[in-house]
Amino acid sequence: MSERITVDARGMACPGPITKLVRAYRKASPGALIEVLATDPGFKPDVEAWAKRTGNEIVELAEENGVIRAVIRVTGKK
Amino acid sequence: MERILVLGAGTGGLVAANLLASHGYPVTLIEKRETHLFQPGMLWIAFQGHNPSRYTRPVKELVRPGVELVHGEVAGIDLGDRLVRLADGRTFTYTTLIIALGAHLDYDATPGHRELVERYGDFYSGASAAEKMWSHLRELTSGRLVIAAADPLYKCPPAPHKAAFLAAYTLKRMGRLGSVEVHLALPFLHEYPSEVVARIVAPKLEDDGVRVSTLFTVESIDVREGKIYSLEGEELDFSLAAVIPAHRGPMIRVEPGEVLDEDGFIKVDKYRLNVEGYDDAYAIGDSSNAPTSKTGVTAHLGAEVVVDRIMGYDSRFNGRTNCPIVADGTASFVISSYGHPPVPVKFTRFKRMLEDLFIASYWSSLKYPERWAPIFRAYFNATDPRVISGGW
Numbered sequence: 001m002s003e004r005i006t007v008d009a010r011g012m013a014c015p016g017p018i019t020k021l022v023r024a025y026r027k028a029s030p031g032a033l034i035e036v037l038a039t040d041p042g043f044k045p046d047v048e049a050w051a052k053r054t055g056n057e058i059v060e061l062a063e064e065n066g067v068i069r070a071v072i073r074v075t076g077k078k
Numbered sequence: 079m080e081r082i083l084v085l086g087a088g089t090g091g092l093v094a095a096n097l098l099a100s101h102g103y104p105v106t107l108i109e110k111r112e113t114h115l116f117q118p119g120m121l122w123i124a125f126q127g128h129n130p131s132r133y134t135r136p137v138k139e140l141v142r143p144g145v146e147l148v149h150g151e152v153a154g155i156d157l158g159d160r161l162v163r164l165a166d167g168r169t170f171t172y173t174t175l176i177i178a179l180g181a182h183l184d185y186d187a188t189p190g191h192r193e194l195v196e197r198y199g200d201f202y203s204g205a206s207a208a209e210k211m212w213s214h215l216r217e218l219t220s221g222r223l224v225i226a227a228a229d230p231l232y233k234c235p236p237a238p239h240k241a242a243f244l245a246a247y248t249l250k251r252m253g254r255l256g257s258v259e260v261h262l263a264l265p266f267l268h269e270y271p272s273e274v275v276a277r278i279v280a281p282k283l284e285d286d287g288v289r290v291s292t293l294f295t296v297e298s299i300d301v302r303e304g305k306i307y308s309l310e311g312e313e314l315d316f317s318l319a320a321v322i323p324a325h326r327g328p329m330i331r332v333e334p335g336e337v338l339d340e341d342g343f344i345k346v347d348k349y350r351l352n353v354e355g356y357d358d359a360y361a362i363g364d365s366s367n368a369p370t371s372k373t374g375v376t377a378h379l380g381a382e383v384v385v386d387r388i389m390g391y392d393s394r395f396n397g398r399t400n401c402p403i404v405a406d407g408t409a410s411f412v413i414s415s416y417g418h419p420p421v422p423v424k425f426t427r428f429k430r431m432l433e434d435l436f437i438a439s440y441w442s443s444l445k446y447p448e449r450w451a452p453i454f455r456a457y458f459n460a461t462d463p464r465v466i467s468g469g470w
Contacts, residue, residue, distance in 0.1 A: 012369065019230040022265065022295055026309055042273075049267055053293050054310045076311060 003032035010039045010067060017043045018050060021072075025056075030077045033059065036070045043068050080104055082388065083162060083172035085152050087114060087137045090363035090377030091178035092444045097385040099144035100448055106170065108162070109137050110151035116440050117374065120201045121237065121404075123208035124320070125215065125244035130205040140444050152179060154331035157356050163331075174358050176384055177344055179328035181233060181364040181372060187324040188228045190299030197301055200320040201241055202232075214318050215245065218258055221317025223249075224306060226263040228296045229324040231341075233364050233372035235271060236403040236412055238262055238322060239279060242288045243405040250406075255287050263294035263306070263314060272420040275403075275412055282405055282425055296321050325372070328365050343367035348416065349394040351384055360384045370397035370416065379458075382447065398458060402433040409433045411461075413470070418463040423470045432457075 007024045009017035017038040024034050036047065044061065047070045051058045055076035062069050080103070084095045087109035095107040119133025141147050151165040155177070162170045183202060185191045195203055199210025215223070225241045242262040249255040262283065268276035269283060269290055283290055295309040299321060306314045306321070327342025337345050337353050344361035345354040348368045353359040362384055363377030370376050379398055386393035397416035402409050409430040414420040423429070443450040461470065 016369065018267065022230055022309070026295075026297075046267055050293070053267075078311075 003029055005032060005034045007034060007036045009043070010037050012038065012040060016040070018046050021047065021050065025054075025074065028074045028077070030074055032074045034072045034074065036068075036072070038068045038070070039066055041068075043070070047072070080173045081106060081171065082174045082176065083108070083170055084176045084178060085155075085162065086178040086180060086363075086365070087111070087140070087147075088178055088180050088363060088377065089374040089444065090381045091176070092137075092140055093378050093381035093447045094176050094178065094362065094385055095145045096140075096142050096445055097381065097447050098388065099142045100446075101385070101389060102144070103388070104146075105144065106146045106148055107141060108148045108150055108152055108164070108170070110149070112136060112138075112149070114140055114444075115205055116437075118234065118237075118240075118402075118437070120205065120208040121240050121244055123205060124199065124201040124211035125241055126248055127212050127216065130209060134205055135441060140441065142445060152328075152330055154333070155359075156333045157337065157353065157359055158333065160358065172358075174388055175360065176381075177328075177353070177359065177361040177365055178363050178377065178381070179330065179365045181325040182327065182329045182342070183323040184326050185323050188296055188298060188321065190301055191228065191296075191321060191323060193301045194299050194319060194321060198318055198320065200322075201237070202320075202322055211318075211320060215248065216252075218249075218318050219254060220257045222259045222261050222315060224261045224263055224314050224316040224319040224321075226294060226296050226306060226314075226319065227265050227322040229322075230265040230271070230295065232322045232325050234401060235371050235373075236279075236401050238264065239270070239283070240402075240404050241320065242283065243286055243403075246286050246288050247406040250287065258317075259289055260287065261289045261291065261314065261316075263291040263296070263308070265295035266292060268292060270412075272412070272414075274422050275410075275420050278410060278422055278424065279403060282410075286405060325364075327367075339367045341367075348397065350387060351380055351395050352387075360387075368395065368397065370414075371399045371401055371412070373399060373401050375400045378443070378447070378454075382451065398462075400458070400461075402429075402436070404430065404433060413461055413463050413466065415463050418467070421463050421467050421469060423466075 060071040122128040154163040199207040269280040270276040362380035401412040408425040
């Protein structure tokens, strides 16, 4: 099983969720999964842009009851 | 016997202590430094060569009669026993505590960072580091000046932008902008964390000759090779560089430890500013985890709220920011509050005059906050983000 990090950024306004994601990414090993929970509607386009620019893979991106759940596989780190 | 203890003589601590003294409360203020530094002044020292004496004052000249000033370093706080311990072993008890100890700059989080600051100085580590930066900038005739950050969370969100604007202006006056590239490397998706602000700042940066990289979070620095590497996998060569260090909460021991968040900031009720679970202890300014920008303005406004609450009023902090973005002859402000994202504020000469007035009023507003309160209140009400939501 690969390492899995969960980041709870619910209730945080932009750019809080991305800041928390960047910090988790710093600590994550290649191949790890980072799960981010956020309620800020701006998080969805932001996480997509972030993943595209940094070469990381979004495994899952869904919204349920106002909570956005993004699961990212760390593929951008050597 | 009543004793209000204020920890830290930065902006928030001085405003709180002086206001309380003006209302006749017995206040003790504990501070480890002899000198107070107006922190935005470091930008003017580092990138425009201002004399540091403009931005520093002895702490003892900034406290009013009625404030007992204690020179010492806080080592620990026991919230349950209402006890504060200093590094030299002295202890103080309190009836009400105000924690205003600021943020800790963590140079060790980034390999090569200490060496970079020792070699070139910066605009975060103190007046002498800023002077050192200036001594290198004035000698820079070619190559690249990089302004960057080690983490997206740092005090004064527009500080790197101001650094780039002021440096570009200085180099232009010296006739070297062009042979020297000013490169702003930001850890955000856009030119500013808020896209609304980014849309205003980006064209201004371009006009003023500043190159920008986004999503560049400094991971390590190789001073000898002159290279900065980012977490996102990119690198930048530099001839001169200033990197904003990662921030964390004050380096003190706090009991119970649950009141600290994962980065060591003190958890507070974001409106009342009391430490989570304690009615007799508050945290203001950079040391708290209140979800707003870490700036002198939020520390000042937070101090006013806490003093009101100590006096029995039900004042609430609204998270208001007013972060100036200073450019050549003009300025804009990042204006937001809890529940209201930043509004579009254009760069104008009038706003630059306002910012210069705020800077000029600084020492007086620390010592006599009640004299400035009606003036600031009028400004903050007139520029409430709900009032100017369409832009200013």
